[in-house]
Amino acid sequence: MAKTYEEINEKIRQRKAVVCTAEEIVDLVRQKGAEKVAEEVDVITTGTFGAMCSSGAFINFGHSDPPIRMTNILLNDVEAYGGLAAVDTYIASTSKSPNPEGYGGGHVIEDLIAGKRIHLRAWGPGTDCYVRKDINTYITIDDLNECYMFNPRNCYQNYNLATNTSDRTLHTYMGKLLPRMKNATYSSAGQLSPLLNDPHLDTIGVGTHIFLGGGEGYVSWQGTQFNTETPEKNGVPVSGARTLALIGDMKQMDRTYVRGLDIYGYGTSIAIGVGVPIPVLNTEVVERASISDEEIFTNMIDYSVTSKNRPVLGQYSYAQLRSGSIEYEGRKIRTSSLSSYWGARKVASELKDWIERGEFELTQPVRMMPKEGKVKGLAVKG
Template identity: 30%
Template sequence: MDRSIADIREKLEKKEAVVMTAQEVSELVDRGESITTMDVDVVTTATRAIMSGTYALLSFPVNSPLCFKRASKVLLNGVPAHVGPCPNESLGVLDLIVFGTAHSTLEHNYGAGHLFRELVEGKNIEVSVVTDENVSFKSEIKLEDMPYAKLYATRHAFKNYAAFVNCSTEPVNTIFHATQFSPSMNGATLSGCGEINPVQNDPKMETIGIGTRMLMNGAEGFVIGEGTRSSPGKPNLTGVADMHGMDPALMGGFKTSAGPECIASWAIAIPVTSQSVLDAVLKTDKDIPMVVNDVDKRVMIGSSTYADAWKNTDPTVMFNPEVCLNCEVCKPIRDCPMEAIYLQNDRMILDRYLCFNCGLCSTVCPGEVFTAKLGTLHFEKDAKQLKIPIVLRQSDRKRSEELAEKLKKKIIDGEFKINEMVEKIYP
């Protein structure tokens, strides 16, 4: 029986609605329990991953009015910003666009993702300006002093992404690995949160559309349409949210062998309005294909499922600094894409606040300081059954599950209102 979002919202207001996370639904399915549209009204979904299609639009005062006419070059903590689209410099105000893939000119492993997180953390950001008259000056700014700071998605929340292996005989530098990608299919990396991914739970876009309210990095925002390279078969979304309300723990920068990338998080509530929506919600990781691509040629070479990554694996890394071998070069410190591992007073530290749960440290540590079961890809290639160990995850399933729980609580407490879309993305 089909239901309207208005019907479900009325049940929420009366405290009669059943709200579950996608993970909770999947656990019931795995136990063999039957679920109908009468059993659940809203399912909360989430994803946290590297999302290159990100940019910030910032507007803030940088100097007194009439001090300069126009800026020709602006750096924020060394990260290049594009001046415009409105030239307000005569007012002492900069309008800037910062691409999420921008790299610092000062620090090799620092990029826009790091900048966005530090802004949200309330840190001082150095602003370096060169005017059209070739006059240079510097100032500092905090997010709280920016009247306008919004984060935009041009390509976020893919229905699901892919796993990668390197089929060539040479190492490859790529955004799909934190270090050089080893040759000859010695290891695999992956992205995608499988059964809890937002668009995976509404692939026909029956409830997600233009104007749908969502959380981006913990702040309320809206879906504004389909993303670049989106298609009905492999949809992704564009969206916008105010940076002032974001949670720094849900965003950040991620070091790759091709330079730093940008992390973003989404959470979307899926109202169970029809049987077709419920059918998508009931799919678990073992039912969701995960394409395996050759990272060198960017072509599909096989297919696995998300069960290989997320079933019977460890969402976080076990940390036991007492067994450290005191290697001359600590590979987990050297390779951690979040710089979350470091020495303090000769003791190994793992900063869980920064940690992305990628698991790379467990694969490069020669001892057992860092241990985790990351899973193994199983797929067929050239009539052979292959088993490739996963060595890096570029999606954070642990924090995604936590974000879906937070959205569930917000809905139950009446702090997050489910709304009808303005228009369908795919009519």
């Protein structure tokens, strides 16, 4: 039986909607079958909580007296972009502070959400309409006119399993990789991950209402490096494929779901909790969302190879990875996750609670995502 967005939202408003997490759907479909579950369930909630480097925030400070056109901006000694209008800026999660080490834009964003005082220093050229040339003050998120997260690339559909065949330790965005394949790291919520539960984005598009960092947000566009040409197994990609660009008001967010990161030997970043509700419009939606960790695979890649075309050493399911170890050519390799499955479960559960309480309705996308997308490389001459 097909359903519409409006029918589902009416049930949400009446607090009669039946909501399950993507984790719960796996067992439910095994017990009852997809067709029966599609009749009974209205919304499936997904979740992920991990590093999302391509993230940041737009901020408007408001004007000082006399006003200033900021062209050089530091927030807790982290450089923010000074090429926007007079008192607008964008701070990126991977921008680093020279002092202290290990502190960056992701930490500034976390501290703003936590209500902490942030040291603002800014300089400008001085003009007839913006006569002030420098400013040195402290701000909190409550002092700001607007403060919203805008993330060009979040929620990678899948990602590599990283290992290292060389004789030296590597420090990468996939964490510490020990020599001679003594460990392997991965970063996905697997069966809970938003884009693995809607692998061809049949329900997720521009305007989709989401959980972002503990507050409400929206899908604003396809993410950068949006790729539909990756190989699939069991109907889902086995490596990085589709991504989402996301937007949300930081004044609604909760520090629990937004944390600055210091990835040793690599740099700073940010971890964000994202939850996407999937409307049960038909049986096919349930069939796609009932995929389990046993059925979702990723490629193991050798990160000691410096070329972007790193060799694939094998494929492993997320059930195997979450067991704590895998085998490769007779050797046992310890596995660990850079994303938090506990956090992903918490995101999906909280979003479920919001919907059940009638506090969060679904939105029908105003534009669906491209059916074709290819990632291009940078040509370097010489």
